[in-house]
Amino acid sequence: MTLKRIFPFIIVVGLIIGSSPSLAYSEQPMDVLQGPVDQIVKILQDPQFKNNANRKLQTKQLKEAIDKIFNFGLIARGTIGRYDWNKFTLGQRSEFKKIFSEFISNVYFNKIQGDYSDVKISYLEQVMRSDTSARIKTVVIRESGEIPIDYSMKLIDGKWWVYNVFVEGPSLLGNYRDEHQRILLKGSYADLIEKVKKKIEKQKSKK
Amino acid sequence: MKKVLFGFFIIVLVLTGCAHQPVADSSAKKNLSANDTEALNSESGNTEDEDLDFLYEEAEEGVSDVADPIAPWNKAMFHFNDKLYFWVLKPVAIGYKTVMPTPARKGVKNFFHNLQTPPRLVNALLQGKGKGAWSEFARFMVNSTIGVLGFWDPAEEHLKLKPCEEDLGQTLGFYGVGNGFYIVWPVLGSSTLRDTFGSIGDSFLDPVMYIEPAEASLGARSLLLINTTSLTLGDYESFKDDYYSPYEAFRNSYIQYRKNKVEK
Numbered sequence: 001m002t003l004k005r006i007f008p009f010i011i012v013v014g015l016i017i018g019s020s021p022s023l024a025y026s027e028q029p030m031d032v033l034q035g036p037v038d039q040i041v042k043i044l045q046d047p048q049f050k051n052n053a054n055r056k057l058q059t060k061q062l063k064e065a066i067d068k069i070f071n072f073g074l075i076a077r078g079t080i081g082r083y084d085w086n087k088f089t090l091g092q093r094s095e096f097k098k099i100f101s102e103f104i105s106n107v108y109f110n111k112i113q114g115d116y117s118d119v120k121i122s123y124l125e126q127v128m129r130s131d132t133s134a135r136i137k138t139v140v141i142r143e144s145g146e147i148p149i150d151y152s153m154k155l156i157d158g159k160w161w162v163y164n165v166f167v168e169g170p171s172l173l174g175n176y177r178d179e180h181q182r183i184l185l186k187g188s189y190a191d192l193i194e195k196v197k198k199k200i201e202k203q204k205s206k207k
Numbered sequence: 208m209k210k211v212l213f214g215f216f217i218i219v220l221v222l223t224g225c226a227h228q229p230v231a232d233s234s235a236k237k238n239l240s241a242n243d244t245e246a247l248n249s250e251s252g253n254t255e256d257e258d259l260d261f262l263y264e265e266a267e268e269g270v271s272d273v274a275d276p277i278a279p280w281n282k283a284m285f286h287f288n289d290k291l292y293f294w295v296l297k298p299v300a301i302g303y304k305t306v307m308p309t310p311a312r313k314g315v316k317n318f319f320h321n322l323q324t325p326p327r328l329v330n331a332l333l334q335g336k337g338k339g340a341w342s343e344f345a346r347f348m349v350n351s352t353i354g355v356l357g358f359w360d361p362a363e364e365h366l367k368l369k370p371c372e373e374d375l376g377q378t379l380g381f382y383g384v385g386n387g388f389y390i391v392w393p394v395l396g397s398s399t400l401r402d403t404f405g406s407i408g409d410s411f412l413d414p415v416m417y418i419e420p421a422e423a424s425l426g427a428r429s430l431l432l433i434n435t436t437s438l439t440l441g442d443y444e445s446f447k448d449d450y451y452s453p454y455e456a457f458r459n460s461y462i463q464y465r466k467n468k469v470e471k
Contacts, residue, residue, distance in 0.1 A: 078262040129331060133261055140393050143309050144438040145316075164265055169467025170460040173262075174269010178459040179451055181270065195451045203446070 022054035027053075029134040029153040030126040036068045037121060037138075041198040042190045044116040066108060071161035072101035074154070078163065084184045092189050103196050104172070106203045134160070238421040271462035273399065274388040284391040285454050291394065292436075292443060300436040307437070315434045319415070320370070321350045321357025326409040330373035334381045339371030346370060372468070376405030380469035389458055394432075397461035 040062060043049070049058040076097045077085070088096065089178075125137040132155035140147045152164035164173040183192045277283065314325070324347040332342035346362040354361050362368040379401050387400025398406065410416050415431070418424035450456035 074262060077259065078266045081266075082263055110448070111445065144313065155262060163262060164269075166467075168464055170463035171265070171269040174463060175450065175456055175459055176269045177266040179456060183451070183454060199448075199451065200270040206448075 010124060027127065027160070028105050029155075029160040030064035030123055030136050033069060033136050033151055033153065033162065034123055036065045038186050039065045039121060040112060041116065041121060044112060044119075062109065062112070063105075066105060069160075070105070070108070071154075071156070071163050072105050074156075074161065074163045075104055075173065075176075078173045078182050079179060080184075081177065084180070088189055092193075096189075096193060099196050099200070103200050103203070104176075108202065110206075112205065131155070251270060266333070269459075269463060271459050271466070273386050273458065274464045275299075275458065276388055277390065281389060281391040281458075282394050282454055285457070287393055288391070288396055289303055289453075296433065296436045297440065300433050300440060303433050304428050304437045304440070307434075309438075312434055312437055316438060317354070317360050318357045319434075321354070322414050325414065326375065326412040327371055327373050329412055330378045330409075331371045333375075333378045334373060336371060336373070339373065340401070342368045363413050374405055375408040376402035377463065377469050379405055380465070384464065389462070397457060399462070399465070402465065 043058060043061050043065065046058070047071045048054055069144075079100065080096070081086070085093070121138055121139045122141065123136065123138050125136040127137070129135060134153045136153060138149050138151070140149055148168055150166040151162050152166075152173075153160045153162050155161075164171050166172075180192060183195060226283055240323075307315075324343055327339055328343040328347070331343055342409050343367070349362040349366065349368070350357045350360055353359075361371070376399075384401050386402075386424075390398045390400060390403055392398055392403070395406075415427050416424060446457070446460075449455045
């Protein structure tokens with residue numbers, strides 16, 4: 001077999017190998033998002049949970065579905081500017097991540113526990129911003145009107161995670177970065193963590 | 208024999224190509240984190256090693272740098288609007304809600320939305336959005352007639368004609384006019400210098416402003432306000448629960464909301 005005859009095969013094989021990383025990403029971020037989000041809506045609309053005795057189970061199921069797609073640690077990290085983050089001690093970093101994750105998951109949790117009996121979600125578009133980064137556009141349709149909600153997703157260790165949510169333009173990450181930046185400009189880490197803890201207390205007292 | 212060997216060779220290559228995927232995946236990740244040595248070094252003891260530029264960029268994009276030179280006035284007005292909401296608007300809207308079922312309130316919303324077509328249509332034209340302007344025109348024609356004075360929205364339901372939510376503030380933004388600075392108006396709420404001029408300009412095209420006598424016009428605007436409030440009850444409360452300093456959080460959200468609209 002001459003080199004000339006092998007050459008086209010090498011090209012073909014090269015193409016197959018070259019294209020394989022994109023094959024690895026055949027799991028589309030929109031599908032990854034849609035599974036748990038639809039599940040959340042289903043749990044919220046499930047008539048068996050109208051009964052208060054089943055509330056605990058509902059909460060558990062919701063938390064599981066939420067934790068499947070939201071990377072709260074990453075969200076917490078993004079709300080602190082690089083400069084401020086570097087000033088935090090290692091202990092403060094992990095404490096902040098833990099406390100803020102709890103707060104922000106409660107925020108999301110309380111939001112969806114509003115009236116979701118008539119909600120429908122349509123998944124409009126998946127915009128790939130790079131191989132590992134996507135924006136998913138959705139709209140939440142309620143009887144009183146429509147709310148556009150976009151999700152930013154990132155592929156980390158082979159799994160797609162949500163790290164930002166846009167509601168009609170403003171984003172979760174942007175709003176909290178704005179808040180935290182202002183607090184840390186005037187105050188210290190202690191002031192910040194105290195504010196988050198106070199909010200968590202308030203969330204608990206409302207339940 | 209040679210052929211068989213070659214076929215085997217290709218199969219092996221293809222298979223390793225497939226098996227190779229996770230490896231390619233993780234090496235791509237290594238390249239990513241190498242870009243971000245600063246974050247890595249500062250992270251000693253932390254297991255996280257992905258490049259976080261995407262995260263920081265998106266967070267920074269979401270922070271508004273709007274000037275707020277009249278903050279004392281704005282804060283006073285924010286406080287006033289807050290009280291207005293809890294003491295007046297909310298109780299009235301709850302009462303209104305109990306006598307007006309949701310479809311009726313949606314009808315009222317549609318009616319006003321249809322009536323206020325002129326500013327949207329003109330601003331779509333001013334921004335050269337022919338498709339949007341056409342959609343507004345067609346929607347007005349269909350909804351005013353078949354939709355019975357705009358109470359129903361058959362244009363969107365059956366003809367998939369979406370409204371084109373433009374206003375003069377957005378048109379000014381489209382042509383590069385900046386926010387100026389942040390202003391909170393009593394009752395009307397968050398705005399900027401640019402959007403205030405925009406609202407004044409748009410009001411000349413708003414039929415509701417031309418209702419005679421003036422009391423009737425005020426009544427119509429009050430009804431619109433109560434109707435809107437009744438459809439969004441709880442949103443403001445939940446927003447306030449989510450942030451440590453509602454005034455600043457509201458300001459940031461408003462600016463981002465408008466920026467998003469101007470870009471659309």
